[in-house]
Amino acid sequence: MNPSVKIIINDQPLELPAIVGSEGEVGIDISSLRDQSGSITLDPGYGNTGACTSAITFIDGEKGILRYRGYDIAELAQKSTFIETAYLVIYGELPTPNQLSEFSDLLTENQMLHEGMRFHFEGFPPTAHPMAILSAMINATSAYHPNLINKREQRFSYHAARLISQVRTIAAFSYRKAHGLPAIYPKTTLKYTANFLHMMFSHPGEDCELKPELVKALDLIFLLHADHEQNCSTATVRMVASSRANLFASASAGVCALWGPLHGGANQAVLEMLEEIHQDGDDGTKFLNEVKNKSGHRRLMGFGHRVYKNFDPRAIIIKNQCDKVLEQLHKTDPLLDIAKKLEEIAIHDDYFISRKLYPNVDFYSGIIMRAIGIPLDMFTVMFAIGRMPGWIANYKEVMEDSNSRIARPRQIYTGPNIRSYTPLDARP
Numbered sequence: 343m344n345p346s347v348k349i350i351i352n353d354q355p356l357e358l359p360a361i362v363g364s365e366g367e368v369g370i371d372i373s374s375l376r377d378q379s380g381s382i383t384l385d386p387g388y389g390n391t392g393a394c395t396s397a398i399t400f401i402d403g404e405k406g407i408l409r410y411r412g413y414d415i416a417e418l419a420q421k422s423t424f425i426e427t428a429y430l431v432i433y434g435e436l437p438t439p440n441q442l443s444e445f446s447d448l449l450t451e452n453q454m455l456h457e458g459m460r461f462h463f464e465g466f467p468p469t470a471h472p473m474a475i476l477s478a479m480i481n482a483t484s485a486y487h488p489n490l491i492n493k494r495e496q497r498f499s500y501h502a503a504r505l506i507s508q509v510r511t512i513a514a515f516s517y518r519k520a521h522g523l524p525a526i527y528p529k530t531t532l533k534y535t536a537n538f539l540h541m542m543f544s545h546p547g548e549d550c551e552l553k554p555e556l557v558k559a560l561d562l563i564f565l566l567h568a569d570h571e572q573n574c575s576t577a578t579v580r581m582v583a584s585s586r587a588n589l590f591a592s593a594s595a596g597v598c599a600l601w602g603p604l605h606g607g608a609n610q611a612v613l614e615m616l617e618e619i620h621q622d623g624d625d626g627t628k629f630l631n632e633v634k635n636k637s638g639h640r641r642l643m644g645f646g647h648r649v650y651k652n653f654d655p656r657a658i659i660i661k662n663q664c665d666k667v668l669e670q671l672h673k674t675d676p677l678l679d680i681a682k683k684l685e686e687i688a689i690h691d692d693y694f695i696s697r698k699l700y701p702n703v704d705f706y707s708g709i710i711m712r713a714i715g716i717p718l719d720m721f722t723v724m725f726a727i728g729r730m731p732g733w734i735a736n737y738k739e740v741m742e743d744s745n746s747r748i749a750r751p752r753q754i755y756t757g758p759n760i761r762s763y764t765p766l767d768a769r770p
């Protein structure tokens with residue numbers, strides 16, 4: 343028997359079907375609610391609203407579980423690579439050796455930008471934030487591939503590879519442009535993450551040293567960001583995709599949504615917060631008091647999550663990696679000490695405990711990126727590179743769903759009732 347839920351609206355009993363997910367979570371299917379009752383639901387911020395069914399990522403925020411396609415994030419972090427995980431997230435299964443090598447070849451084939459795109463970079467002022475450049479350039483990529491707009495174009499895997507590969511080239515070029523440095527082209531001999539660091543930090547005629555431990559640490563950061571179900575940016579990608587916009591336009595919208603400090607922009611905001619605390623000579627105590635008494639409308643950036651009401655499993659992995667990277671580099675970082683102190687106080691403080699606020703993925707990732715030498719305003723770009731497989735997989739799910747409709751929420755109107763137009767000279 344299919345489960346259902348009985349509710350009473352306006353004294354009228356209604357029976358609504360329920361959908362049960364593969365991990366047992368139950369969703370009440372309200373798609374016939376308005377037709378049956380004349381009412382809609384209201385859920386600002388969508389904390390109680392499932393916008394889709396999806397087979398990509400499973401999160402249990404109470405237990406701190408995150409799985410891509412059924413594989414636990416900790417196991418993938420230990421055994422996989424970003425590119426293998428990207429394949430898994432997009433296509434649903436771990437690749438065979440053959441599939442992985444074909445996928446890698448496709449990424450290499452697509453890593454160069456159309457030469458015409460180089461000129462777009464010239465149009466940005468030196469003050470442009472790399473996220474603005476990234477979003478604009480991803481969208482501009484579709485202008486070089488008009489066949490993307492053709493619905494009969496079936497080469498999804500080709501476009502997916504192009505996007506994953508080129509987002510990294512665009513990101514590195516935008517950094518070079520912002521710092522007045524010549525663009526460094528990707529090498530066919532380097533793997534994904536090493537190639538990115540090469541494009542960022544090499545100079546013409548002088549390749550940078552690619553320290554394996556740093557390449558591995560950045561690869562891990564990308565992997566940990568590969569997908570995270572229906573967050574603000576992924577929901578945005580699905581929203582845009584639902585209108586049948588092309589893959590590049592949808593991903594470009596995702597970049598814009600990610601940019602905000604309450605979402606992907608938090609990794610930059612965390613470092614700015616730690617630097618400010620450090621410059622104030624505070625060990626974190628004064629800052630936390632300000633957060634708790636809400637006097638300065640401050641938040642402890644990198645803490646809290648809409649879904650995790652327990653430790654974000656990615657934060658635990660990143661914190662360990664952070665210690666390892668600094669140890670391998672024989673570096674200390676006073677900001678790491680402040681971060682640890684903040685965490686130590688916060689996880690024992692009633693303000694944070696009662697609101698179930700724990701460190702999220704952004705709390706420690708910035709310290710690793712800083713150690714690698716990635717500048718602060720590129721942190722959120724790193725998140726975008728990592729999240730690309732998830733956006734692509736979600737785009738694919740929308741396109742392959744024969745029941746998919748354009749996403750079009752309703753609203754409860756609270757403005758004025760009908761009134762007559764007052765001519766300009768008769769207005770007070």
Ligand code: ACO
Nearest residue numbers: 603604605606608633641642643644645646647648697702
């Ligand atoms: N510091 C201090 N207080 C916080 C924090 C924080 N980081 N986060 C939430 N709170 C408090 C709120 O003030 C509120 O308190 P109240 O009940 O006294 O009013 C309560 O906790 C609930 O907060 P909401 O804003 O309703 O929680 P929501 O689920 O909407 O927000 C969010 C989640 C945006 C992540 C929030 O925790 C936040 O702003 N965190 C800091 C920014 C951040 O780290 N973002 C990255 C998230 S992970 C990601 O996107 C990759």
